[in-house]
Amino acid sequence: MEINADFKARALVHTNTIKWVPSPMAGVDRRMLDRVGGEVARATSIVRYAPQSAFSQHTHSGGEEFIVLEGVFQDEHGDYPAGTYVRNPVGTHHIPRSDPGCTIFVKLWQFDPDDQEQFAIDLNTAALTRDPANPGVSRHVLAKRDYEHVSLEVWEGGTSLPLIHSGGLEILVLDGALTLDGVTYREQDWLRIPADEAATMTARKDGARLWIKRGHLREIRIPGQVA
Structure with a gap:
């Protein structure tokens, strides 16, 4: 699958014009902003978790970063409310879910493998x-x-x-x-x-x-x- 896969060209997206596409997990849908690959892909997406939905445990072979845009994202490490920015380096793993539901902006397979710093930042209180x-x-x-x-x-x-x-x-x-x-x-x-x-x-x-x-x-x- 290729979406906005020419990285030498501009990609300018009004996100609300993109249809939600179901993921392999019930209750988890995606708006794909750019993507190269199948279910394992270099990808930038808006992902929506319905209340009480979850994704199966997985390892981030290419790393992951995301921003919680709405609701509360959860995994076994904690709860991440709207406004949280998270970086999960190559090799990290978790079981994502959302009891109340949430929407996140997420980027996959875009980490340098040597970048192993893992953290979460509250953008709402970040000093400017x-x-x-x-x-x-x-x-x-x-x-x-x-x-x-x-x-x-x-x-x-x-x-x-x-x-x-x-x-x-x-x-x-x-x-x-x-x-x-x-x-x-x-x-x-x-x-x-x-x-x-x-x-x-x-x-x-x-x-x-x-x-x-x-x-x-x-x-x-x-x-x-x-x-």
Whole structure:
């Protein structure tokens, strides 16, 4: 299966226009944002757990990171309410479930195997630092690696920035709205900009709260392919 699989092209998705697709587990549905592979895949998705639903125990052979967007995600390690950002490195395993139901944004098979730091951060209480080069932007760095840089960013209304990175970038709109080329992207919409391509984005009048990953599109790891 291939969805937005050309990583040299922009992928700009209004998530609520994508149909929910059932997963192999009852009560767990997905909106696929990008995907290369079958049930084991390099994938970026919005995943919805119905109340009292669960996924079978599994190991993250390519790593996993996710943000809880709504409800409460649960596994044997604890409960993760809306606003939690989690990184589970290559080799970790768990039994995910949600008693009340939840929606998460999740990325699979996109970890460097040497990156073994596992953690969870509450984005609702993360301390923000003003960007001295861009006064309308405040951020909290979530993960800074050789192969990627991940941050929570808050853009004040009207803030306009030309974003570009030699390793590409990806944005999930958490709250508020921003525009690109006259098109508005709102909560849970997703944008992927390829390496070395500039894209000027502007926060709407109420501002925008964004999850942004930079640099991770230099090398694309696909399950089953030799690096």
